[in-house]
Amino acid sequence: MRKLFIFATLLFWLAVAGFWMLSVLAPDALDTPLPEAATTERQWSTADVARHHTADDCWMIIDGQVYDFSAYVPEHPSNPALFIPWCGKEATEAYLTKTRGRAHSPYADSLLLQYRIGVLR
Amino acid sequence: MSVSSVSAKSALVAPAVLLVLALGGVVWALPQGLPPWRSLAIVSAWAGTGLLVGSLVLMIRAPRLAGLFGGLDEQYRWHHRGGALAYVLLLVHPLALAVNAWSESPIRAWQVLAPWAQGWPVWLGWVGLVLLMAGLVTTFSVKLPYRRWRAFHYSLGAGVILGLVHVWALLGELGPLWVFLLLALAALGWRLGGVDLGIAAHPYRVRSVTPRAQRMIEAVLEPCGARMVVAPGQFVFAAFGNGPHFHGCGEFHPFTVSAIGADGSLGVGIKALGPCSQHIQALEPGVLVRLEGPFGRFLADRHSAPQLWIAGGIGITPFIASLRRERLVHPLTLIYLYRSTQDAAYLDELHALAAAEPLLELITQAAAGPPADLEAVLGAVSQVKERIAQLCGPVPLIDAARAALERLGLPAASIHFERFDFR
Known part of the structure; x- marks a missing residue:
């Protein structure tokens, strides 16, 4: 088991180092505005958003932006029962505090971009 | 100490505990409709968490639990296996994400x-993983002094708790995680308070101390309260306290019982093998001792067939306990190997016992390591194939004797052994 531990630990840190190196070498794609977001800035009303209130069709308003989280719902780490009630609603406070004064991570902030579909009218 | 024979049913209990906890977590969190790598990350995390919690449960040192798991050695073996497999699965988790x-x-x-791109729930996971890593580095460092090794080992427990809080924070609710958290806290609490601090230990007092060989004493301990029921071949964990001129190291170490008195007293043979057991050589009567146990199944089938016992050095201890306590019902050949007569504990007593017991054949031999003629000595034992062999001593002797006995036609199931490798 000693050999298994040494082998697994070395492999793990090599993989972590590999991910870091490849991220350094990769083009800085995340800083570039998403073409779709830049060119098709659609506007939505709260009534529009309210129609998408289920786990399969889940939109939210966060800080004046409208997001379609339908594809992300299964990936959210918490219990869906905590996430889905915010579908179709203004969820800025819930996002900023997780309803208990805890902010989402910078990683979560960066993930938001890819689900943005427009702004609130 | 490790004992070779475990019943088939008992051998399955410890792996079953690990499997149920690992599968329980996976079934509850079974991913549906997620990408394959994210699914793998979730499955590996829950399986690893379940195994880690199971590994903590298997760390509890209690006679009844050890009996359920097929002996303390078998229990600890699965504690190690479960922990190592859990570690590998938990390494897979962030990489798969x-x-x-x-x-x-x-x-x-x-x-x-x-x-730094994540929030504190993920930091907890990282700290937990790094603590597991640090704890395992020291676990595999056999040269580390025991006290330091044990302190570092606690970082593994802290790693498990942080990992569970990491899951709790990410889930946003406790859910069925409370089962894991409760089990982990109970196991750690029991291990720390009940075992390492000795809250559940039996109080005894040193009645007498007798030098038995070079760097080896035998202490007779009498109960201060309820006495333990001990069988020959078993061992206890003992932590020696302070006396007028003696200050114990306070740590629990395993010692094989060398005598079982009708009045509840117990003899333990203590060889100076490390700093603490070296210190105990200066033990004096009156010192309070805390005992945990008894543990072990060695010599459990000593009455079922003709016996062949092979002892190396301090390995004579379980055998002298049996010979002192009971009359023989089957022929017994005892082969006692030692480096020199100065190192040979109980030699005169064994000769006296052999002279008084017609069923006992005693063969003694001074040898540094396994003797070259071991197979010839064993081959000269009458009806060797029909005997049950019980071996206790250093690993090289055990290995040599097992190989020789198997070559002589003794089935592996008839060879039981105990060696000293506890950590």
Whole structure:
């Protein structure tokens, strides 16, 4: 088991180092505005958003932006029962505090971009 | 100490506990409709968490539990296996999440791993994983002094708790995680308070101390309260306290019982093998001792068939306990190997016992390591194939004797052994 531990630990840190190196070498794609977001800035009303209130069709308003989280719902780490009630609603406070004064991570902030579909009218 | 024979049913209990906890977590969190790498990350995390909690449960040192798991040695073996497998699965977890994000971009994959891009729930996971790593580094450092080794080993427990809080924070609710958290806290609490601090130990007092060989004493301990029921071949964990001129190291160490008195007293043979047992050589009567146990199944089938016992050095201890306590019902050949007569504990007593017991044949031999003619000595034992062999001593002697006995035609199931390798 000693050999298994040494082998697994070395492999793990090599993989972590590999991910870091490849991220350094990769083009800085995340800083570039998403073409779709830049060119098709659609506007939505709260009534529009309210129609998408289920786990399969889940939109939210966060800080004046409208997001379609339908594809992300299964990936959210918490219990869906905590996430889905915010579908179709203004969820800025819930996002900023997780309803208990805890902010989402910078990683979560960066993930938001890819689900943005427009702004609130 | 490790004992070779475990019943088939008992041998399955410890792996079953690990399997149920690992599968329980996976079934509850079974991913549906998620990308394959994210699914793998979730499954590996829950299986690893279940195994870690199971590994903590298998760390509890209690006679009844050890009996359920097929002996303390078997229990600890699965504690190690469960912990190592859990560690590997938990390493897979962040890497699989990163691979999942790779489909979007290499930068996103790195952000999954970089703690500064994440919130405190993920930091907890990282700290837990690093503590597991640090704890395992020291676990595998056999040269580390026991006290330091044990202190570092506690970082593994802290790693498990942080890992569970990491899951709790990410889930946003406790859910069925409370089962894992409760089990982990109970196991750690029991191990720390009940075992390492000795809250559940039996109080005894040193009645007498007798030098038995070079760097070896025998202490007779009398109960201060309820007495333990001990069988020959078993061992106890003892922590020696303070006396007028003696200050114990306070740690629990395993010692094989060398005598079982009708009045509840117990003899333990203590060889100076490390700093603490070296210190105990200066033990004096009146010192309070805390005992945990008894443990072990060695010599459990000593009455079922003709016996062949092989002892190396301090390995004579379980055999002298049996010979002192009971009359023989089957022929017994005892082969006692030692480095020199100065190292041979109980030699005169064994000769006296052999002279008084017609069923006992005693063969003694001074040898540094396994003797070259061991197979010839064993081959000269009458009806050797029909005997049950019980071996106790250093690993090289055990290995040599097992190989020789198997070559002589003794079935492996008839060879039981105990060696000293507890950590």
